[in-house]
Amino acid sequence: MPRIQASETGVTQLLLAWREGDEAALARLTPLVHAELQRIARRCMRGQPPDHSLQATALVNEAYVRLVDVQQMNRQNRAHFLAMAARLMRRVLVDSARARGYQKRGGGAVRVSFSEELAVTDRKGLDVVGLDDALHALADLDERQSRVIELRFFGGLSVAETAAVLGISSETVMRDWKMARAWLMREMNTRTTT
């Protein structure tokens, strides 16, 4: 269970420092968060079948609850933590997929589902390596769209939080979000079927 411990306020202090503009704090923060995400992901995968679904956002939120003294945080800090964690989460999941014997697309890939809704609609979850590849391809075309997906999908940021983190309007986030998903779906379908 997530326990909030005083000893972990170190992360809290780093996060606050980073928010104050201390880039060095981010450099120290990143490995801590990354390690915690890995721990949580491993724990959740333990004893589960290879195609077991992880809930990316749940993991990120759990990391947040475990690492950060929530009393000292405001909403903006939380969004930035999640934004940072989103990229790490993506890496953890892709690494974990590869580590779990990912050979070729569709074979033994770790599947990630993002939310209850996705779990409903796609029990098998998503081919996270395929998504990662497609996101790289999208980033070549449109870095911002790729980032919107990353924040929303891997970090669970709301539209408003995504807008705040990227410094764009909520409307723009929605437009990017909509088109990027269509693009990714097409891209991923083409890749799997060819």
Place this chain on the structure above:
Amino acid sequence: MSNARWDRIKDLYHAALERPASARAAFLRDVCDGDRALLDEVQSLLDQPVSVEKFLESGELAAGDDTPSVHVGQRLGVYEVQALIGRGGMGEVYRARDTRLGRDVAIKVLPAMFTAEHDRLARFEREARMLATLNHPHIGAIYGLEEADGLRALVLELVDGVTLAELIGTSGARSLAPAEALAIARQIADALDAAHLKGIIHRDLKPANIKITPDGTVKVLDFGLAKAAVGDGAIDCSQSTTLSVGGTRDGMILGTAAYLSPEQARGKPVDKRSDIWAFGCVLYEMLAGRPVFPGETISDTIAGVLERQPDWHALPASTPSSVRQVLKRCLEKDPKARFRDIGDVRLQIEDTIAPSTALAHAARPVGPRAGRLEIALLALLIGVSAVAFFLYFRRAPAPQTGRVALPAAASLHVSAELGADASLVLAANATVPTGAAAVMSPDGTQLAFVAQPHGGGAPRLYLRRLDQLNATPLAGTENAAGPFFSPDGHWLGFFGVGKLKKIAVTGGAPVTLADAPAARGGSWAEDGTIIFTPTSGIIGISGLWSVPAAGGTPERLTTPAQGEATHRWPQVLPGGRAVLYTVSSGAGDYTNAWLAVQPLPAGTPHIVQRAAFFGRYLPSGHLTWVHDGTLFAAPFDLATLAVAGPAVPVVPGVVSSNNSGNAQVEVSDTGTLVYLPGGEYGSAAPLEWLTRDGKTTPIRATPATWNGVQISPDGRRLAFSLTDTANTDVWTYDTARDALTRFTLDPGVNRNPVWTPDGRRLVYAASRGGTVTNLYWQRADGSGDATRLTTSPNPQYSGSWHPSGRVLAFSETRPQTGPDLLVMPIEGDEASGWKPGTPTVFLGGPFTEQQPRFSPDGRWLAYESDESGAFEIYVRPFPGPGGKWQISTAGGTSAVWSRVRHELLYLAPDGRIMGVQYTATGDAFQAEKPRIWSETPIQVRPNIGVSFDLHPDGERVATAPLTEATAGPTHVTLIFNFFDELRRLAPVTR
């Protein structure tokens, strides 16, 4: 790709999206101006399935996408969308008008991707059906699932009023007076109690899910939907999604997280104690005017749930100490230390509300024997819940005189297992439905029911003494239907294979009393006469008949008058002075049916209640009937044979049929009601391929009340009829495209489709404009009009085309001889028009001959007949003359020829498909012994029509395999003390 190019693609994509889907192609053609690559690129993005709406979607459903998938004014089946009233975790919620029942409902449009994965959807639908059995005044009802135009929607009770969240302010800004809070809490507890008894956990109880109607009634909404949507699979780390779902929308998360139990927050399995926790949170918030665990963020809230103790000082000083105790035990972080049963909570609250008056006021003394009996029965029926039950009763005043008091206002609703490894059969083979499948003995001690054993075998009668755990099958009652007890409870009357029969409840051989080819109910009078409806009106002339139960000659008692199609579901009234029955003016629609009484031994009948069917007089002095799936009651005066007071709805959601006027409800003379909760009659089942090795693969996973399935000659399409409460229509289903298309649009009954040998047309049986069912045909692609093929005063059912496409065989129910086989030549072609010839009788006679099927070479005709006393399959040469060969050996219906080998399939009475190899040389037809074609039994579909069809490849049949999921109900609901409830709801004044 250049930036400019990508920007252009983006612009066009968004611009196209702003246009209606139908206008996008033209728009793109215009703006792309011959740039084919650009057009293709944008079009392919637009072409991503609707499911892209949810692809990668976070918990924030339809986030920022304000385009609702349905619009106001749109029709979804019989529902007319009126207004968007909310948006929730599972989709948009609309107020809609049920144009058929004339009531307002709420419909929740399911996320588009629900429709994409069949297994998932099927599971959700099963879950939803289970939830639909929740019938409780404090639970918002689920009426069913509607499917139309590719959308699926949950149809829910529309509850007017405010949510508790609105009442107490979004963050508990306003507290309620303790009395008010407790009154609401008691009703919530009542709702949870009823659901927990059925094994249903809410999982998401919170003020936003609790509504208070203008008259102060509390309704708990969205019961179990969280689980229905997610399923069982999510009990592990991913459980903590509840957290993340909110992670995108603080308001929502906070709202949800605040009521999460510690075990939910930790992702542990959830049981009813999580609901008890949430109940404690809600009660606390009502009293304190703030959430138990306030927090600025989800993480903060969760930390509180896991770590902090509630602030008990925040409760107002006027909070009774008993309520504080209740709260403490609801909000124990360790589920083991928490209340185990919400029923206990409710009792505590009731005691607090009115410690001395509540029970005294409501108590009704019951004779000591009866009291003990009822308790014993209940304890057995509810099995493991017996503890809860005794907890319930231990609150009764001390039994000083050996009496036990039952709280009258709380007549007990109990879901009881049948006590047999079998499922209720609501509709018997071919002549369905024949009455309630489960009935109580007059003294309320026995339950008789018709069920099909799960291990295979024909449906049969079972008898269960309620003081015993197990039901006993009655030998010799195979294919029984419509049981009814003799007044002394020693005998059961029932219908079996076209006959009225009786059997002693102690067993022994059944005795045949009369013919009843399409029975519609029977009633055993005190003087030893049985009054019954031997024919439905579809077959022969309906009306009530009487026959001495000891044996004798049946005599007609009533004949439908002008404007009446049928007299059915008779009940002889106490004293035998009159018989009550249902009348309808036409076949297939009982919305406007009425109840009439016929004085006995003779007299002029009169109408006692309109807009009613399945009438029953109860010794409490009430008349009950069903209308639109609800059981109504009104005081009834036996002396004047007239309703003597206003009608009130008493049990909503009774399985019943607007198609036949049948209902699954019966009441004992002692006031124990047995019924099947639900709505639409008929057993929805998925369609699957079944191969001879017993393997199944889904064709169409969505359960539907399909009937008479027929595969097109090219094997690519299926035709069948689908029935909802108001309509039966022919539909076609394209297996490759997963496209279901309504083929007939007529408001009458349209069913029994048959493909022409070239697959270009469908013949079907229809009763248009309330006329007799005759044959029509129409181009299979739906183009062109329906043309009437036959005009006969007698009902007809399509059978089979001769492979030449020039002769149609069908059955016609003729007044003297019952169903006979007819053949009709057809001349002409599509270009110059078709000229149907005059039908001639191929096979007549006093027995039933039906379901004719031409062999692939056209030289033989297979059919089913009951000339031996049971239905068997026979083959005769076509066009004849010649003898006949019996193919089945132990009963058979629904013959189907293989088109690739010399094999004839049919359905055995135990629900298994049999296969018979044959050789045909010259005029001789040599059939081998029938072998089991597939061990997997199939579901016998209700109403006339075949339950399976063989694919042209000869290897698989389209059918509904009988599985636990597709089998009928295994539980009935009993209401004890129903008369008390009736007297309270509809007082009888003298």
